[in-house]
C-alpha cells in the first residue's frame with residue numbers, strides 16, 4: 386500500500402474534480418439531510434459526501450456509527466478566562482467513541498472495506514485506537530492496535546479492549562512504534578489507519594464543513610486546535626481551502642495550533658528561521674498523552690496549511706493545560722487534557738495582543754472529559770505531577786469531601 390508520493394516522498398492526499406452541484410445547492414441539500422432518517426444522512430460526515438467523494442456513487446462500503454453531528458457550545462467562563470468577549474467550542478468529544486478520530490475513521494474503515502481488506506492497524510496515543518477498534522469491529526474487520534506501553538489513558542485502552550481489538554503494548558514511544566508498524570503492515574498486508582492514510586484526513590475535513598454549516602456559513606476569525614501528529618490541522622486546512630475554492634466561503638479563518646511545551650517540535654519549527662526540516666524530540670513529555678508526539682508525521686502538510694491561512698503555532702505548559710481544562714469543566718462542558726491546550730493557548734494569544742478580545746473564535750475540543758479520569762481526580766485532589774515529577778497546583782481544584790454518616794454534621798457543613 387502506498388502512502389507517500391514516489392516523486393517527492395510527501396504524504397498523499399485526495400484530489401477531486403468539481404462537484405456536480407454549485408455551492409449554494411449543496412448547502413441546501415446538506416441542510417435538508419439533517420431531517421432524514423437514512424443512516425448516511427444522519428452521519429455528520431457522510432451528510433457532506435459530495436465534499437469527500439472518494440467512494441463515488443457506490444456507498445455500500447460506507448461504515449457509519451452516526452459520527453460527527455457534534456455541537457457548538459458557548460463557554461462564558463472560558464471566554465473570560467481566555468481574554469475573549471465570547472468563545473465557542475466545537476466539541477468533538479460528542480462522537481461515538483468520544484473523539485474527533487471518528488470523523489476520520491468512518492472514512493478510513495470504509496476505504497478498507499472497499500479495498501477488500503480484512504485487517505486494519507494503527508499506532509496510537511489512545512483515541513485513534515479506540516476509534517479504529519470500534520469502526521473495524523462494526524464493519525467486521527479485525528483491528529490490530531499498537532500502543533506505547535504505560536503511556537495512554539485507561540479510558541482509551543479500555544475502549545480498545547471492549548471493542549475487540551487485538552491490542553499490543555510496545556515498550557517504545559509513539560514515533561518509534563509508527564516506524565515499526567509501517568513496515569509490519571506492509572509485510573503482513575494489513576491496512577494502516579493512522580493519519581498518514583489520506584482517507585482519514587478526508588473525513589476530518591468535514592469537522593470544518595459541519596462547523597460552518599452550523600454557523601450558517603459565517604467564517605470565524607480563528608479556529609484553534611491542539612497539535613500532535615498534525616493530521617487534524619492538515620485536514621482542517623485542506624477542508625477550508627477546498628470550501629473556499631468551491632465558493633462555500635469567501636475567506637479563510639486563521640488556524641492556531643497549540644502544542645504542549647514538552648512535546649512541541651512543530652512550535653520550534655514554526656519559530657525557527659529554517660522551516661525546511663523538523664527537529665524531532667526524542668523524549669516528548671506531557672500529561673496530555675494524546676499529543677505526546679515528538680516527530681509529527683504530517684508537519685509538511687500542517688506547515689503549508691498554516692502558511693496559507695496566516696495561522697500560527699503556540700505552546701503551553703502543563704500547569705496552563707490543567708487550569709484551562711478545569712475552567713472548561715466549570716462551563717459544564719469538559720474535555721480531555723490535550724483539548725484544553727486550546728483555551729490555554731487562547732489565553733496566551735490574547736495576553737500577547739495577537740488575538741483580539743472581540744475576535745470570533747472557535748476552539749475545537751478534540752476529546753471527551755471521560756477519556757482520562759485519573760488526570761482529573763489527581764488534579765482536583767492536588768496530587769497531579771508531571772512526568773518529570775513537578776507538582777501541578779490545583780488552582781481550580783474541587784476535591785471531594787469525606788464526612789461522617791451524620792445528618793447534623795452534613796447539614797452544618799452545607800450551611801457553612
Ligand code: F0G
Nearest residue numbers: 509510512513613614615616617751752
Ligand atoms: N487531541 C486529541 C484528543 C488526540 O487524541 C489527538 C491525537 C490530538 C488532539 C492531536 O491531533 O495528531 O491530528 O495533531 N491523537 C492521536 C492518537 C495521535 O493516536 O489518538 P493530531
